[in-house]
Amino acid sequence: VPTVTTVSRRRSYPGSGRLRRSAAGLALVLAGPAVATGIGLAIGLEGRPGAGALFVLAVALVTYAAGFWPGLAAGGLSVVAFEYFFVAPFHEFQFDRSVAVSLGVLVGTTVVLVALMERERRALRALREAERRLELTLEETSTGFWEWDAVEDRFLWSPNLGPIFGLERGARPDSFAELARLVHPDDSVRFAEAQRRILAGEAPARVEFRVVTPAGETRWIRSEATTERDDDGRPIRILGLARDVSLARRREEANRLLSEASELLGRSLEVEETLAGLAALVAQRLADRCAIELLESEHRPAFFTAAPAGVSKVAAEHLAPRAGRVAATRLAALEAGKSQLLTDAVTLRGLGARSVVVAPIPGPPGPIGVLTLVDAESGRRLDEHDRSLADELARRAGVAVANAQLHAAERAARAAAQAAADRTARLQRVTAALPEATTPEEVAETLVTLGAPAFEGCAMWVAYRSEDGAALVRAAQVGLPQEVDADSASIPLVQAHTPAVDVARSGDPVWLASAEELASLYPEIGGAYRELGLGPLAAVPIPAAGETTGVILVWRARGEAFSDVDRSFLLALGAQAGSALERVRAQAADAELRQGIERVLDVVPGWQTGSPEEVAGAICRSALETFGASVCHLFDVHGDALRVAWREPAAEDRDPGPEIPLGDFPGLADALVRLRPMFLADVRGGHRHAVRGSEVAPGTQLRSSLFVPVSAAGISDRVLILSWQEVVEDPSPARLAVIRRFADQAALALEQAKRVAAEAEAARSAERVRRLQSVTAELARAVSVQEIAQAILVDVASFGWHAGAVALVREPEQAMDIVEAVGFPREYVDRFRRIPLDARLPVAEAVRTRETVIVATPAERDERFPELRGVGQPSGHPIVAVPLVLGARVAGALDLRLALPGSVDDDDLALLESLGRLAAQAIERARLYEREQAVAATLRRSVLPDIPPRLETALVAARYLPGSAGLDVGGDWYDVITLEGQQVVLAVGDVVGKGVVAASTMAQLRNALRAYALEGFGPAALAGRLNRIAELTDLHFATLFVALVDIRSGECRFTSAGHPPALVVPRDGEAFYVEGGGSLPLGVSTETSYDQGTAVLDPGSTLVLYTDGLVENRTEELATALERLRRIAPDAPGALELLADHLVESMLAGDPRDDVALLAFRLLEESTAGLSLSLPAAQDSLIEARTAVLAWLDVHGCEPELAHEICLACWEACVNAIEHATETRRATIELTGELTRGAVTLTVRDHGGWREPRTLPDRGLGLRLVAELSDALSVKPGLDGTRVSLTRRLPGAVAA
């Protein structure tokens, strides 16, 4: 912008500024140099040309360098100086000097003046040039120059300023006021203010204002001015430039409008709102009115807005160019996609407009709307600028619309996606919340609280099938009106017809679009729901464990039916609820199980101690408490039957009752095998067998029972039965599991108790064995029957008995007497003091059958032995009657009551029976002893011979058995006489008759035989002589068999006087009777001649002599008996003593009717030489006996260890014999040993009675040692002392 300044620049030449200000100044300027020049000339003229020139030069230099005034001052000073030093002497020359000075001043002034004027002329020319260029410039830039004379209020205008203000070229306002009138009214205040400020000289004056041209056009003028002031600061004049800035102003305006429009359009994505705003903006800033319409396809209007706001839509439509040219223009604009400017005043007059711009709003596919600008008649006519501006606005609006549409579409899409995501999230919340639920109710609560919003449901209802499956029971609901809620608490499945019931029954969902559809399909309930304002309904099943376990109903208030997506989500929700329900129920079951197991574990400690019965009782009580049954049984399983082990509540009578066949409970056998509980839910009419337990409440019956196998090791050996008087439901799996756990614990406890009991029993058993030993000792010590009975019963309790009695048979009376009783009530003993053998009593039966009688229970007792009923006696104790058996005879019976209930085990039985045998033996012995004491004391020695003599290579065994007939001594006898020369006489005889007479005759015969034998008579001669003696003594008949054996040769000569033949038992092969040598009995006739037979005995063979008692009995012919004897003889064990025993026992079966005498004689093989010792009955003999036995065994190659054991056995037998012998006059013991058939047999014989010396207790221990160390043991008490034979097999070569 050009700035108006003064004409010339200040430093163009010195003093120039002053020239134009005053004539005085100019004169001074001219005078200075002129004076200086004049002085210089004067000096020069006075003869000092050098000094004058120097002076002029100095003044000129100073003037040039420092300015006029300093130069002048210098000149002045020079003149003064000159006056002081040079002029004074020359006062007389004033004339010359003044002429010279005046001339010098004149010349100098002229020169300077000419020079100055030339310079001024050039400066003016340059100034004019510059002004013209400035004018041209102002003209070019449409800038006008003006000058206002403030004093005169006159305007000086450059010619181009008129058109700028809309005036004629050259025209100008006359005064400031006139100028002010040109100013737009809106700007006049601002204009005046600017004027004031200019005049005040406040600021660089720059002002923009509008002027309204006479043509009505508004122009923007920018003016800048500078003020010139006088010395007092008053403005003299104001110089200024003015320029038309309308265009720039419009561009600026347009840019601002565009940016505001852009900002407006970008401010919001609400297209309609922003377009309305745009219209308003445009109407305010660009045009009088503005309409914006958006079109759908085929130019149908979709949106219209117009401004000013006051213009109604109708008016706006009216304003809108819709008809005629305007419409055509609009169409053209749309189709061409270009804006149109219409300025046809005629056409537009009807619209009250002067110009219209129609600009299409471009869209991606083409114009999407129209922007219409209308200016009112009063306003500015729209021009091309406006059109292009409208284009730009339309373009921007188009972009904005497109943006907004895109955005709207995107937002819609996002909103849709968000909505979907929200639903999914809500469903996920349900899904996430379901696992938190711990009860079915919580599951339902979760469903309704989270599920209803997820499906935009206004109400939701969840119901589960009731336990019996007959109804749907509401578990939770939300949003249902009160009346519906009340109705829907429980819906019976059979009668009701509702969507929920349909779903529950079919398992398929039901979708109803509206209450109307509901009403048409379900008339019963539809109406009600319609009134309640419920809309679409969804009913989906809750599937769990393969069935529909519940139903979910969801209502929407109104609006859309459930979409496919909704449906699939709802079905999924149902499924999720189902699985949650399954889990919750499983957890509940699990919790029940856990609690149950805890309860079981709580009671288990109570089972840890006690007998199996006590433990069983504790278990049953626990079972009743824990499972709430009426009755609990614990049965033992015995094969195919059940036996009550315990019942709770316990009945008074502990009778377990009969066994129940397993088959009575169908399926139980299978359940036991599989270890599975079995449940009988409802047994009509009560349990057949459980009735046994129904005394709990008489008349009641047990209807339901649970059978639980109790198994410790995989085998159900017990079964627990819980029974109820009422019908109960099937136990849940959890309950079953608890019960099974209970049963497992019970099994462990029972096993434990059993084991403890078994250990206790083992200890008790050991104790009993000790007791048995003790009793054995007592028995051995006891002499009389009474003592024996007392010994047996001495410590009843230590055997585990409650009571015991000994009843002995009195043969003649066929009855038994109780000889001793302990623990029985007196009443019982009195009642059964004498028992007929045929009585129905346990002891009588035991005697009759020779078997132990066991009565385990009171019921059995009452059934088998009614005589015992009602007799004052201990109840509940098992009865055991043990026969006292000795061989074929029964001495009596033990009548015992065991202390503990239950059965008698095998150990007990074995113990009792061995006790019985011991007792029998003792009693037998006691009786024998008593008989012996009574009658045979004196006869024995005369009847029975001395011991078999000691022979080198032969052994003798003898037996004498008194007949059972009684105390009478028979006439049987035997004798062995050793002769010199290794010969031995063997004799067996039988005197007919009994008693002392017969015995004495026998003694005579025996003595005679001895005497004659020693004389050397042979068998026949001996018989003859005895015959004569028999005659002399008026003897009864007597028979005799006498043999003379040569031990070295084995030759045997014999004679039989009416006696059965002797038997020869060879080492191998069959036995045979000797033949020949037979004659009449002794005492028949003196004429009798006696033959003599011969036989040869091989080494190892045995000659057996015997009396007829051996072969005569009631049932057999003599010949048959003889044949039997012959046949059984070779079966005998090897040793001679054993052969003797064998023959006697086999032929007589322990019951000799008549006396029996037997004599066995064996020739030993040299290699198996026997042992035969007779020793004093003193302890010192023990060592001798042992030494002999050891040596003998060593000879036969017996192993040392075995020999040690045999020795010990023999030792013990000898100790026994010595003790017996010390009581008798015959203080010897005999020891024989024989090795035969691979076995050693040692026989120790004494001559005392079987009586335990009191000095040492526990003699039974020695016998037990003997028994343990022997393979076979035979202890034979007899009239002639006791004989103990022990046999021990030898292994290896010796046996061969």
Place this chain on the structure above:
Amino acid sequence: MSECTVSVAEHGGATVATMKGELTLLNALGIGKELEARVEHGTETVVLDLSGVTFLDSAGIQLLFRINRLVGSWGGRLRLVVPSSAPVHRIIRIVDPGGYIPLHATPAEALGAPTGDAAGSETGLTE
């Protein structure tokens, strides 16, 4: 001929009686008296070393039982040293099958001490 020597040693509060020879009816009474005399009343553990006994009869066993009862009467415990190779091992097993009186292989074992060298232990315990 039937002779038995008895040596008694104290071993940490226990009494160990070592017998050698035969223990029978012929000497049981005497040995019993000797043992009763030499085993102090109240001795907690009494060990009878029978490994050197060559012959033992029922009277000898009775003696053992008597000693056991005696020791038991004051709450003590009788232990027998009877190695399975001992001549009397089987006999004692016969009369006491239930192990009423415990059997031990060595005196050391009977005393409950850790099993060491058997020979050494024996030497150490023998007077």
